[in-house]
Amino acid sequence: MRTLIVDDEPVARQILREGLNALGGVEIIGEAADGQMALTLIHSLEPDLVFLDLQMPVLGGFEMLSRLQGPRLPVIVIVTAYDQHAIRAFEAGAIDYLLKPVSEARLGQSLERARRLSQSRLQVVESVAQLQDAAPSPASNPGAARVRKIVGKLNEEYFLLNPNEVLAFQAEGDITWIITMKQRYQATLNLKGIEERLAGSLFRRIHRNALVNVNQIRKMSMITSQRWLVTLHNGQEFVASKRMVKSVRDVLSW
Amino acid sequence: MSSTFNFRDPLTINTVGHSVGLLLFAVVVALLIADWRRNGIRQTGLTLIAASLALLWNLGSLFVLASFKGPGLTLDALVTFSFAVLSVLPAVLLNIVFQRKRRAIVISGYVLGIVAVLLHVWEVILAQPRLHQWALIVIAAGYAAVLGVAILFMVKSERTTAGFRSRLVSLVCLLLFSLSFLHFGIGHPAAAWTTEIAWHQASIPLVLVVLLQDYRFLFLDVFLQFLVNFGLAVAFVASAFFAMDQFDLWTALSRNEFWSGVGVVSLCLYLIVFAYARRALQMGLSAALFRRTSFETCARDLAKALDAAQDEKAMLRLASAELAKYLGARQTAVENALQPHNRQPFLTGPSTRGNFTEPPAWAQVALPVCLFQGDCYFLLFGSRAGGRRYVSQDLDVLQRFAAIIVEQVERFRHRSLERLVTQAELRALQSQINPHFLFNALNTLYGTIDRTSQQARQLVLNLAELFRYVLNTDRQFIQLEEELRIVRAYLDIEKLRLGDRLEVQLAVSESSKAVSIPVLSIQPIVENAVKHGISAKRERGIVRVAVESLPDRLWIRVEDTGQGFGESESAGRGSGVGLDNVRQRLMLCYGKMADLTIESSKDGSVVSFFVPVEHTLQNLATEVPEAAAISEAQQS
Numbered sequence: 001m002r003t004l005i006v007d008d009e010p011v012a013r014q015i016l017r018e019g020l021n022a023l024g025g026v027e028i029i030g031e032a033a034d035g036q037m038a039l040t041l042i043h044s045l046e047p048d049l050v051f052l053d054l055q056m057p058v059l060g061g062f063e064m065l066s067r068l069q070g071p072r073l074p075v076i077v078i079v080t081a082y083d084q085h086a087i088r089a090f091e092a093g094a095i096d097y098l099l100k101p102v103s104e105a106r107l108g109q110s111l112e113r114a115r116r117l118s119q120s121r122l123q124v125v126e127s128v129a130q131l132q133d134a135a136p137s138p139a140s141n142p143g144a145a146r147v148r149k150i151v152g153k154l155n156e157e158y159f160l161l162n163p164n165e166v167l168a169f170q171a172e173g174d175i176t177w178i179i180t181m182k183q184r185y186q187a188t189l190n191l192k193g194i195e196e197r198l199a200g201s202l203f204r205r206i207h208r209n210a211l212v213n214v215n216q217i218r219k220m221s222m223i224t225s226q227r228w229l230v231t232l233h234n235g236q237e238f239v240a241s242k243r244m245v246k247s248v249r250d251v252l253s254w
Numbered sequence: 255m256s257s258t259f260n261f262r263d264p265l266t267i268n269t270v271g272h273s274v275g276l277l278l279f280a281v282v283v284a285l286l287i288a289d290w291r292r293n294g295i296r297q298t299g300l301t302l303i304a305a306s307l308a309l310l311w312n313l314g315s316l317f318v319l320a321s322f323k324g325p326g327l328t329l330d331a332l333v334t335f336s337f338a339v340l341s342v343l344p345a346v347l348l349n350i351v352f353q354r355k356r357r358a359i360v361i362s363g364y365v366l367g368i369v370a371v372l373l374h375v376w377e378v379i380l381a382q383p384r385l386h387q388w389a390l391i392v393i394a395a396g397y398a399a400v401l402g403v404a405i406l407f408m409v410k411s412e413r414t415t416a417g418f419r420s421r422l423v424s425l426v427c428l429l430l431f432s433l434s435f436l437h438f439g440i441g442h443p444a445a446a447w448t449t450e451i452a453w454h455q456a457s458i459p460l461v462l463v464v465l466l467q468d469y470r471f472l473f474l475d476v477f478l479q480f481l482v483n484f485g486l487a488v489a490f491v492a493s494a495f496f497a498m499d500q501f502d503l504w505t506a507l508s509r510n511e512f513w514s515g516v517g518v519v520s521l522c523l524y525l526i527v528f529a530y531a532r533r534a535l536q537m538g539l540s541a542a543l544f545r546r547t548s549f550e551t552c553a554r555d556l557a558k559a560l561d562a563a564q565d566e567k568a569m570l571r572l573a574s575a576e577l578a579k580y581l582g583a584r585q586t587a588v589e590n591a592l593q594p595h596n597r598q599p600f601l602t603g604p605s606t607r608g609n610f611t612e613p614p615a616w617a618q619v620a621l622p623v624c625l626f627q628g629d630c631y632f633l634l635f636g637s638r639a640g641g642r643r644y645v646s647q648d649l650d651v652l653q654r655f656a657a658i659i660v661e662q663v664e665r666f667r668h669r670s671l672e673r674l675v676t677q678a679e680l681r682a683l684q685s686q687i688n689p690h691f692l693f694n695a696l697n698t699l700y701g702t703i704d705r706t707s708q709q710a711r712q713l714v715l716n717l718a719e720l721f722r723y724v725l726n727t728d729r730q731f732i733q734l735e736e737e738l739r740i741v742r743a744y745l746d747i748e749k750l751r752l753g754d755r756l757e758v759q760l761a762v763s764e765s766s767k768a769v770s771i772p773v774l775s776i777q778p779i780v781e782n783a784v785k786h787g788i789s790a791k792r793e794r795g796i797v798r799v800a801v802e803s804l805p806d807r808l809w810i811r812v813e814d815t816g817q818g819f820g821e822s823e824s825a826g827r828g829s830g831v832g833l834d835n836v837r838q839r840l841m842l843c844y845g846k847m848a849d850l851t852i853e854s855s856k857d858g859s860v861v862s863f864f865v866p867v868e869h870t871l872q873n874l875a876t877e878v879p880e881a882a883a884i885s886e887a888q889q890s
Contacts, residue, residue, distance in 0.1 A: 009694065011701035018705055055690065081693035082722070099722065100693050101700035103715050 005031045006038040007053035019107045035059025054080045062135035071157035075114045089134035125158035152178045152185025167216040171209040206240040271455035275312035285473035304346040311339045341370035347464045351424045366396040397432035431460040475645035560662040573659045574633040585636030599652040716743040735767040759798040766803045778832035779812040787816020811862040819854035
């Protein structure tokens, strides 16, 4: 596996390097000392596996994760010295993490698990989304709800999508489409699953088969006394019932 | 009944009058004694003597009246005693008025009194009734002369001094009192009853005025209340008698049984009316005479004001100002106090000097405020506006205020203490090693140890695991298996240190591994066993941890072959703080069921306890998902 090691401490990187080399079957393609550097390397080298330290200067592990996008996401294994909050979050989501100092036995288990996970692109992307969910809310506004990413499939690639850039989710038979300004992705969840995942956000069901980002609504016009036409910023139109429109208007306090 | 009862008879009038006098002076004496006990002698001495003399005079007179018709030696002695007492009374009152000033007048007063007493005694010894007459004339004329001179002096020279007017009133009263002596000598002719009252009984109020004119009588309020009650009762009884007499109700009531019944009911109603009238009068008196504002309002204002204060000194100053406003005191101050003898408020004076370092001259009342830490303050209050006096009710109210002040200051202190403790805790936390630093340091250590030194690397891993477990204290319960993992990590560290000297045996039943037990309940006992048992000995020792599943509980035992508890303790190796902590936590979790026991001999020790399984099942319900998640994360 093509592996990237991200840690600000040289000795910590050395421990992982030596351990991985001893275990074998791993090609260490690079090392990064902070999150910013890691982002660049992930983008250019496209590794299969990243060992990521959480406490780093410039850009910490969680901050780096939240900026992680792109079609080819790696398997992430978190390495931390003592981050109780993060560990609790990982325990809840059964995310793999390593505690420093990392024994070689434990490193071996982790590597085995990463190998299994990398077999499925979807599972890799889902696990990154899960990690992003586990990140503590930024200290500046701890009360703010975190933005939960949505996994979208385009051709054979999986993408992590920020809900803000999604205009709407639309169901067509068995397929659920994720509509953004530029692209249309295939969702990995059905409409109901997406609605649950995004509960409390600005998405509202305006039709049996449509979930709309209320911030992306350009206009709403009445067709009949019971039906409204909702137009999004990309010009796409949805017919909505009066009752559904009311829930949208409640959100926007029109 | 009506034929024999005549309340206009001089003897009846005098009996009533002296009884009233007896009662009044008895109350005055009792209150003065209470005052004396509360505030020390101060100027109570003379006043108490005068009041006692007046009491004795009335008592003697009553005895004389009781046996008026029967002559004899006893009667003579009683008369002599009564008049002797009466003769000295003006002299004492004169002394009270002038205190230490105008010695000549005071002494001549006493001389007159003694002469009169001697005349009375001679009268009895020589059986000369004329001397009695002479004695009275001597007193009356003598006192009149002395008082006249005194009044003249005062009017001439003391017109401008403080207390002139009150002293003048006292002297005039005293003059009238001594003039009334002339009346006593005439005997008791059947004069008009009004004259009898005016001459004979006027002496009682006159004496009272002189007695209480200048005296800072603490119980004045109580006495006035008594007077008002008494006056009201007299008025009610007198008017009842008057009505009975005037309308001849006696015969009406005794006409038949019906009217007798009506009479009884009327009497009851009359008493009820009396009770209402009495209450109204008392409240009116309290409001008018002592000008009380509501205690509750002031107390609330005081508490609010104190709540806003920033420090203790300010609180006390604020309290004294607030109370001075309430009392109408012209001056107030806060003084440091030595331990006061009593903690009740008191009137300041020469006898209370011992309480102060330097009492200001203006202070009239001192309110001790004693805090729980043993420090005391005095809130001092000066004279009151409008010439009001401090009376016992004021002091009672002050005492209640003191309780409020103490409570507020204590609360303030408690808040400050809490703040300090929090700060101390924060400092302690800051001084502790940051766990991030600790584990990163261990990681660095691990990395710098050569990969071939497996033992050293394992030591670091075990250390990290142990530290992490101990630091992770937000979890109360843990699966037995997890605890044993830590016990193993700990024992591995110690084995590396002690080498062959430590042999470890673990015997754990498979079914017990998932039971949750209080976190860090076995490891400290094992640590104790190694520390006290094995490392203190030269030869090889065994630490054995055994967990047995009983039907309803786990039996957990930690055995060692060390030298036992007692000896190692006497060798100064500590007494197992960790063990105490475990015992306390087990007690909190399971009560007596845990039953932590220590058996110790020179061949080793066994520490054992029980963990009830039923109880832990409840904990499992909440702990299992988390615990399962850990083990999954650890294994995967």
